[in-house]
Amino acid sequence: MAKKRRNGEGTWGNKTISGIPYVFYRDAEGKYFYGKTEKAVKAKIKQVKSVSRMTVSDKKEQTFGEYILLWLQSIRTGIEPTTYQSYLDAVNTRLINYKAYDLANVRLAELSSKMLQDYLNSLAKRYSLNSIKKVWGLIKTCIRYAEAKKDIEPMYLQVTVTTPSVANVSVKKKEIQASSVEDVRLIYEEAIKSCANGSRKYGNAAYVIILIMYTGMRVSEAIGVQWKDVDMERRQITVNRSLAMIRDDKDGKSSYCYKIKATKTKDSRRKISLPDKAIEALCYFKQYYADEDGFVCVNGKNQNHYTRRQIGRTLERIVKNSKCRTKNYSPHSLRHGYGSILLSMGIDIKIVSELLGHSDVSFTYNVYIDIFDRDKQETVMKLNQI
Numbered sequence: 001m002a003k004k005r006r007n008g009e010g011t012w013g014n015k016t017i018s019g020i021p022y023v024f025y026r027d028a029e030g031k032y033f034y035g036k037t038e039k040a041v042k043a044k045i046k047q048v049k050s051v052s053r054m055t056v057s058d059k060k061e062q063t064f065g066e067y068i069l070l071w072l073q074s075i076r077t078g079i080e081p082t083t084y085q086s087y088l089d090a091v092n093t094r095l096i097n098y099k100a101y102d103l104a105n106v107r108l109a110e111l112s113s114k115m116l117q118d119y120l121n122s123l124a125k126r127y128s129l130n131s132i133k134k135v136w137g138l139i140k141t142c143i144r145y146a147e148a149k150k151d152i153e154p155m156y157l158q159v160t161v162t163t164p165s166v167a168n169v170s171v172k173k174k175e176i177q178a179s180s181v182e183d184v185r186l187i188y189e190e191a192i193k194s195c196a197n198g199s200r201k202y203g204n205a206a207y208v209i210i211l212i213m214y215t216g217m218r219v220s221e222a223i224g225v226q227w228k229d230v231d232m233e234r235r236q237i238t239v240n241r242s243l244a245m246i247r248d249d250k251d252g253k254s255s256y257c258y259k260i261k262a263t264k265t266k267d268s269r270r271k272i273s274l275p276d277k278a279i280e281a282l283c284y285f286k287q288y289y290a291d292e293d294g295f296v297c298v299n300g301k302n303q304n305h306y307t308r309r310q311i312g313r314t315l316e317r318i319v320k321n322s323k324c325r326t327k328n329y330s331p332h333s334l335r336h337g338y339g340s341i342l343l344s345m346g347i348d349i350k351i352v353s354e355l356l357g358h359s360d361v362s363f364t365y366n367v368y369i370d371i372f373d374r375d376k377q378e379t380v381m382k383l384n385q386i
Helices: 038-049 064-078 081-096 113-123 129-148 181-191 205-215 276-288 308-321 331-344 349-356 361-367 369-385
Strands: 011-017 020-026 032-035 236-239 242-250 253-261 270-273
Touching (some): 081 129, 181 205, 181 308, 181 331, 205 276, 205 331, 331 361
Antiparallel strands (some): 020 032, 236 270, 242 253
């Protein structure tokens, strides 16, 4: 539970992690400091604040957790705010606040390859391979930085530390369920239902879902579409931006705001042709049109944006009330279904890859390899007719 700020500074509070009570302090820049007592936390704060005056020898007295947070701060201006936030979340969750193997409180001078290997082995018992790779990539880059700055001795991580394999992690990668042709129809029929008073049963979010389902856009791309990106005459949408929610920490207070950013990759900038039901969704949102710079997918005349969670929850309700055989669809399942349906219809994989905004065709192939395997099997079975 957070306490009030003291003397206009950051936020103090208490948090229980794995049954152990900790005192924490979050400064105005969003950095967290944890300790068993307030005195221990203040000692860490003092140490970090004096880092700019430290010699190489002094820096070795830092904990690795303090060092990596300072390193993240140093690269913050060179990366997207959303990217920085994802890095910080990964480090806070799987390093700073990870108590199953407390690597964060190891002194930099005592850090060893064996500790890093033991840490990875511990993560393998609790996280998926993707989650491990994300934090490990940051740790490796930070260590290379420390080696280059001569803050630590070379550790030769490439030969001394082994990343867990897929077979050795306890949490397996969750497969994304692609929506089928029949379920797409059922989701659409449920999404457009009205209540007895004539209001839309699922609100405007249902039409965001329809737009995603029939264009294959990512959620962030769909809510980032502006009317100037829509060409009704040519039946096209131009995707050249996304809308992301980021956390903004100021004066010890956390708030969230939207940020317009570039698409995921340069290949994500694309034109998508619009089938009839996508046009229908756009026509529905036209009643909220403000101007060319206005966003399409808004939740009413107040022009507020939808969040990924709101879209996901609305889809859950729609699927639950529909006759879909599969009930665990996510918004990304609809995008995945868009691609799989087109490929199953015989559309060239290069065209599908471009419509989805994938970086290259090989990525598309790897995502939809099950479809190609099935097609190969069906093709070979045709020999039975000879």
